[in-house]
Amino acid sequence: MLVRNRVRSSLATLFLIALLACGGGSKTPATTPTPTPPASPTITSVSVSCSPTTVDVSTTAQCDAAVTGTGSFSSSVTWSASTGTIDTTGLFTAPASAATATITATSTQDTTKSGTASITVQAKSAPAPSTPRSNHVVLVMEENQSYSTVVGSSAWPNLNHLIATGALATNYYADTHPSIGNYFMLTTGQILTNDDNSTTVYSVDNIARRMLSSGVAFRIYAEGVTQGYLGGNTGLYLIRHNPFAMLSDVADSPTVANDVLWPFSQLTIDLSAHALPAFSYIVPDVDDDAHNGTPQQADSWLQTNVVTPLSADPAFQTGGDGVLIVDFDEAATTDTTHGGGHVAAVLWGPGVRTGYTQTSSTVYQHESMLATMMELLNLPDPPGNAANAPLMNEFLVQQ
Secondary structure: OHHHHHHHHHHHHHHHHHHHHOOOOOOOOOOOOOOOOOOOOEEEEEEEEEEOOEEEOOOEEEEEEEEEEEOOOOOOEEEEEOOOEEOOOOEEEOOOOOEEEEEEEEEOOOOOOEEEEEEEEEOOOOOOOOOOOOOOEEEEEEOOOOHHHOOOOOOOHHHHHHHHHOEEEOOEEOOOOOOHHHHHHHHHOOOOOOOOOOOOOEOOOOHHHHHHHHOOOEEEEEOOOOOOOOOOOEOOEOHHHOHHHHEHHHHOOHHHHHHHEEEOHHHHHHHHOOOOOOEEEEEOOOOOOOOOOOHHHHHHHHHHHHHHHHHOOHHHOOOOOOEEEEEEOOOOOOOOHHHOOEOOEEEEOOOEOOOEEOOOOOOEEHHHHHHHHHHHOOOOOOOHHHHHOOOOHHHEOOO
């Protein structure tokens, strides 16, 4: 009995020692703090600023949006304009008429939050009155003839008479092969394409746009088409010889097209009424521009249908200001000098130096002819390559 009690006492003592070694049984365990959840992203405001805040019609302004908020929020916005257009970068393009445009930027994260700004769109101020060097510039394009097969050739007697009584650029070159790029260089200062089958409409700066914005009257007189014709090749008419029909300023506006695109027969009517516009572009058909027909046929057609009627108009008589330009789109394809080969560029009329043959060593190309025509018409800032091309003033009567 004594042994059993001793055993029990020893077990109790061991239990107490173990309990004390573990720190006792009544201590409260430590607790882990509950983390605070991050704040939900919240958009508080959207503000908009645009520069400039006043623009001319059809020009641009840049708008920017500042999004504020809390948390990890998105700063992206969607743009809208009450008039005109605005793209995803905030670039605003003004409408074509005066207005007040409200520009809105809306948060993509919270579409209830947006900001606005106003842009005043004003009509362009009228340019200061000025006097063009000529109110009667006429351009006729011939096809695919090298300088050496034209100048002094018995196949072109009438054109060589124009050279003798007018002016000849002896150092003039086309820009490319085949035809179409040269026609675009003459109107836009760019080649744009070398695909003769292209009917793409181009929205680039060009002489038609400048004439329309400046109120300079112009007409295209083309063989084989009807008034306002905007279609492709038909009969002996090739659209690539009429670049105006592939410029958006004409091709995208039936009203403008109806006003400036005319059948060739209208030239006789306008000359009879002494109503020749400031700029005329003449498009012979492919039998009459030396493309398919003979040089003799092209030379005879030019004299009968253009030079003789113009000679009877006061603008091309003594005291007039007329300038007739006969140009060739490209040389023979074997000649690639300066891109499109050596061609003849002939100028004639009371606004041109009589019997003048180029004395300078300057290389002229179609971009120079574009710049010179715009100079004659008092149209500033020629587009594309024409901006830096040498002017052909040496051939013109000096003012």
